[in-house]
Amino acid sequence: MNKSKSIIFVVSFLCVGIQFLSAQININVDVKKPGSPVQKTMYGIFFEDINYGADGGLYAEKVKNRSFEFPQSLLGWTTFGKVEVLTEGAPFPNNPHYVRLSYPGHDEKRTGMDNEGFFGVTVDKDAEYRFSVWSRVPTEASSIRVEIIDESSNIIASQKLTIDSKDWKKYQVMIKSSKTVNKGRLRIFLTSKNAVDLEHVSLFPVDTWKGRENGLRKDLAQALYDLHPGVFRFPGGCIVEGTGIEDRYQWKNTVGQLENRKTNENRWEFTFPYRFFPDYRQSYGLGFFEFFQLSEDIGAEPLPVLNCGMACQYQNWDKETAHVKVCDLDTYVQGALDLIEFANGDTTTEWGKVRAQMGHPAPFNLKMMAVGNEQWGSFYPQRLEPFVKAIRAKYPNFKVIGSAGPSPDGKDFDYGWQEMKRLKTDLVDEHYYKDPQWFLNNAARYDKYDRKGPKVFAGEYACHPKNRKNNFEAALCEAAFMTGFERNADVVHMCTYAPLFAHVDGWQWRPDLIWFDNQRSVRSANYYVQQLYGMHVGTHVLKTVADKLPLTGKDGIYASSVIDKSKNEIYLKIANTSDVVKNVTYTLAGLKAGERKGTLTVLKSDNPDAENTIENPTAVVPVTTDLKISGNTLNVELAPKTFSLYVIKL
Secondary structure: OOHHHHHHHHHHHHHHHHHHHHHEEEEEEEOOOOOOEOOOOOEEEEOOOOOOOOEOOOEOOOOOOOOOOOOOOOOOEEEEOEEEEEOOOOOOOOOOOEEEEEOOOOOOOOOEEEEOEOOEEEEOOOOEEEEEEEEEOOOOOEEEEEEEEOOOOOEEEEEEEEEOOOOOEEEEEEEEOOOOEEEEEEEEEEOOOOOEEEEEEEEEEOOOHHHOOOOEOHHHHHHHHOOOOOEEEEOOOHHHHOOOHHHOOOHHHHOOOHHHOOOEEOOOOOOOHHHOOOOOEEOOOOOHHHHHHHHHHHOOEEEEEEOOOOOOHHHHOOOHHHOOOHHHOHHHHHHHHHHHHHHHOOOOOHHHHHHHHOOOOOOOOOOEEEEOOOOOOOHHHHHHHHHHHHHHHHOOOOEEEEEOOOOOOOHHHHHHHHHHHHHOOOEEEEEEEEOHHHHHHOOOOOOOOOOOOOEEEEEEEEEOOOOOOOEHHHHHHHHHHHHHHHHOOOOEEEEEEOOOEEEOOOOOOOOOOEEEOOOOEEEOHHHHHHHHHHOOOOOEEEOEEEOOEOOEOHHHEEEEEEEEOOOOEEEEEEEEOOOOOEEEEEEEEOOOOOEEEEEEEEEEOOOOOOEOOOOOOOOOOOEEEEEEEEOOEEEEEEOOOEEEEEEEEO
């Protein structure tokens, strides 16, 4: 071996040795002295009707514009023969339009209409569907034929329905499909010479979440349940504000009789011209009652968000005239008080009675509410203050959540926090959609927050890689960042990833937690990070340090730990964001000697851009194996770019 080769060999050996030494990390977890309690609401979900998240998504209705209340009354429908849109004598004041099908003038002609559904009417072979319609006849009894047709106009399901009343009445019939169709249509034929009036035309799968008639799409609701969320924020963020104040989300329009719920513009239909959906409306079939019911179903605390008298500032740029004057906020404030009564009031109260009539006499036990979404500047605290005073006066123990605006730092953020402290809100809602490096750099964000001020609700956050996809890189960075939530559970009480849903044919924003088409859904890599945290919340933080310091990114390692006293388990969460193997020794100080069982769950990928798709839903999924732990030390080898969860039975 010549001299130059010897030098290269020695240098290479030293580099390997240095790399090996730097990869050895000793972590001490204090099991004997559990720290701050972890709130049951710590990890949750946030629903907003963006990306066709409600109609065409979670809400299982298959008919678009079922009450003919879109700006163009027949948008979503194709008509043939003699079809009129009328309003005189309509059964539902908030939805005054209906259609009349009349004889086309010749026995060999036809009158009827097709509905295109949401990117098609999708049905499964041998599955049952409930067709319903409010109808009447102007003169004599009449009949219609209800069909589901496939992409080639072949009939795959058909039923006849006789309409025999001159008064408005609900009719329904069950339809079974003879084959699976993805982009079919619903067709209604007039089969009599006598005219018939139709209103609120609906087609629902019988097999919905919990089997409810006005139900939710089963696979999407199950995905929410499987997250084990502690809190459920609804009905959205910017949706609450509206493009203009007249378009804001008004909860009272979403409760009561289904057919009389007033449809509304969706502020996302025009927002992105490159993803333009002018027929994206809100039917409010999925309304506040259904949101409360879903919260109960999935075991999450409900967290409604109400408008504070301000339209979306992004679209109005702090124009005072776009917002409600402070002196005119009485109905808005009363709406907040009425919502608490709707959720919690006795059945003898005005709004408690409405809840009971809708099928839920027991209270929903609402404990908190957010007022305002991403407001900033002086306009917001001026309008929030009367809400805080009124709610505290009537419900002293009720929690009010305020906002720090749309950014995680800067002048407006600092001002927002200052004002929330002045108003003594219980929590402050922080939002951040940032790049991967920001998430890695900010794992220690809450280490120095004021312990005596309002608590933190990270109400909207997501890692946005360059390609804006739900890839593994984003998921790993979120997992690393969330160790900071957990470590600071005395300050951070809630967090919710955003947005939640996206239709592959109708999205306006990405990344999103769960993607779907009309038949299938896929859980992103980000979903599995949220699930691993949500299923392993714990009850108390365990001090977790290396060289007496928290693990917030040194050598690419991020870690936190909790104990669950009710389950008698310890959860160790650790992310290796580096490109090299890390050898870690956990010392579980205070743990008694003996052999224990446990599990290791790892989320990893060799490709940072890997993502789960409809076609490949398992590209990045967690893998769990059994462990046996002896004594109070745990020696582990962390592969590069991994998030690991250790569950240890005590």
